[in-house]
Amino acid sequence: MKVLLIAPRGKKTSYNKFSKWDNVGLGLLYLVSSLKENGFEVQVALTDNEGVKKYLDVFHPDIIGITCVTSTYNTAIAILKTVKAYDKSIITVIGGHHVTFTVEETLNESCVDYAVRGEGEEVFPKLLKNLMKDKPHELIEGVCFKRGKRIYNKNSIAMVKDINKLPHPDRDSVKHYDFPGIYMLSSRGCPFKCTFCSAANLYGGVWRKRNVENILDELEGIKDIRKNKVTVQFGDESLTVDTKWAKELCRGIIERGFKFNWYPNSRIDSINRDPELLKLMKEAGCKGLSLGIESGVQEIIDSLCKGITLKQALGAAEKMKDAKLYQQWYLMIGSGDKYDEPKYIKQSIEFMKKFPFDLLQISILTPFPGTRLYNQLKKEGRIINTNWDLYDGLHCVYKPLGMTAEQLEKELTIAYREVYMHAGIWAFFRRILRFKNTLANSRNFFTFINLLIKVGLFRKDIRVALE
Incomplete structure (x- = not known):
């Protein structure tokens, strides 16, 4: 049985220009390894509804597996329509965060045969084996399908009980794409309850870490890992949830003699509570961290x-500055409640003007399906747009209480201009030269400079600047 796994291409006129979502995510590479371990022939494609045709012509798959996030869902559905138009007998399976929380809509509105809720490494091979045994409707945890008007399994979510038992992701299957940098996951899930993040609902507040030796063994298999030629991006929600474990990982990297640049996501409180952490991360090759401050308004x-707290954020920023680590921060415009007023946005911008970041990515608050924020706004009737293409951090898809959606969108461009340009043109250029290494490669660096120049100097709207 031949399986084609597809990552839909992200839009070029969005933050996908700098994001892993215009890439083949680790989820698919883990699936490749699991499927190969179970004897299936697998190919991977990063494509759209036009490009998929060449894979159908050449590879002739029996099964199509496709993953998506909210902003690539429409592209994924378009691809599946193309597949079914080409050959109705090809079995189609879709998964990912978005589908996990919109499974009924997905199965009712699309031509997909199966939808997987949660993690697919264990259940997807089970599904394929059942199909080979002519048991297409045997229930498997997390695998949903429709028969007649009924949707089966819609309330179950598949979770891998022991992530240490998974085979390492198959990076050789995408080496022809020559992606900049290498993504890794050392843990899954998140124990925190941010209202705007779907991880809390997806993983039920559970955080699972891999054994340090398991992670080090995966790093061992990466070419040139000891030659300072490799950049690794840890895609964990936060690498520093357990600082004792994070420090053990750093010591393991040092002891094995690995020499590579790496960048994790982290949390402000982790950095503040363990003064030894940053020093050890730096010694192990960490060059910078990404953190979410979300707003410059404590309320x-x-x-x-x-x-x-904002005080904790300033403390973490100073610690990273002292450790000479690059700082990439994330800020949102909007709150979804009574604080959606121009005065609070201005207050947030004023705080960030004084904040010692190297790179700041600013987005519009987006209520993704599966978040508490989305559920609350939907209950209040304030979701005004369900065109998933617009769930990209550049569009306001909900009705703010103290201003219009259009006004809030304009504040995004103003925020970029004021935060980056308030100290003058030369300070702006000194800042962007400092954060060169925080982006995955030189192409992204110059693309981001171009964006900031268009917004800051030529006063273009950010969405126009991204075209």
């Missing part, structure tokens, strides 16, 4: 259930 941070 908004509290309403988002972020669990941090």
Whole structure:
């Protein structure tokens, strides 16, 4: 049985220009390894509904597996329509965060045969083996399908009980794409309850870490890992949930003699509570961290259930500055509640003007399906747009209470201009030269400079600048 796994291409006129979502995510590479381990022939494609035709002509798959996030869902469905038009007998399976929380809509509105909720490494091979045994409707945890008007299994989610038992992701299957950098996962899930993040609902507040030796063994298999030629991006929700474990990983990297640049996501509170952590991360080759401050207004941070304070954020920033680590921060415009007013956005911008970041990515608050925020806004009738293409951090898809959606969208461009340009043109260029290494490669560096120049100097709207 031949399986084609597809990652839909992200839109070029969005933050996908800098994002892993215009890439083949680790989820698919883990699936490749699991499927091969179970004897299936697998090929991977990063494509759209036009490009998929060449894979159908050449590879002749029996099964199509496709993953998506919210902003690539429409592309994924378009691809599946092309597949079914080409050959109705090809079995189609879809998965990913978005589908996990919209499984009924997905199965009712599309031509897909199966939808997987949660993690697919164990259940997807089981499904394929059942299909080979002519048992297409045997229930498997997390695998949903429709018969007549009934949807089966819609309330179950597949979770891998022991992630240490999974085979390492098959990076050789995408080496022809020559992606910049290498992505890794050392843990899954998140124990925190931010209202705007779907991880809390997907993983039920459970955080699972891999054994340090398991992670080090995966790193061992990466070419040139000891020659300072490799950049690794850890895609964990936060690498530093357990600082004792994170430090054990750093010591393991040092002891094995690995020499590579790496960048994790982290949390402000982790950095503040363990003064030894940053020093050890730096010694192990870490070059910078990505963190979410989300807002420069404490009341908004509290309403988002972020669990941090602005004082803690400033403390973490100073510690990273002292350790000479690059700082990439994330800020959102909007709150989804009574704080959606121009005065609070201005207050947030004023705070960030004084903040010692190297790179700041600013987005519009987006209520993704599966988040508490989405559920609340939907209950209040304030979701005004369900064109998933617009769930990209550049569009306001909900009705703010103290301003219009259009006004909030304009504030995004103003925020970029004021935060980056308030100290003048030369300070702007000194800043962007400092954060060169925080982007995956030189192409992304110059693309981001171009974006900031268009917005900051030529006063273009950010969505126009991204075209």
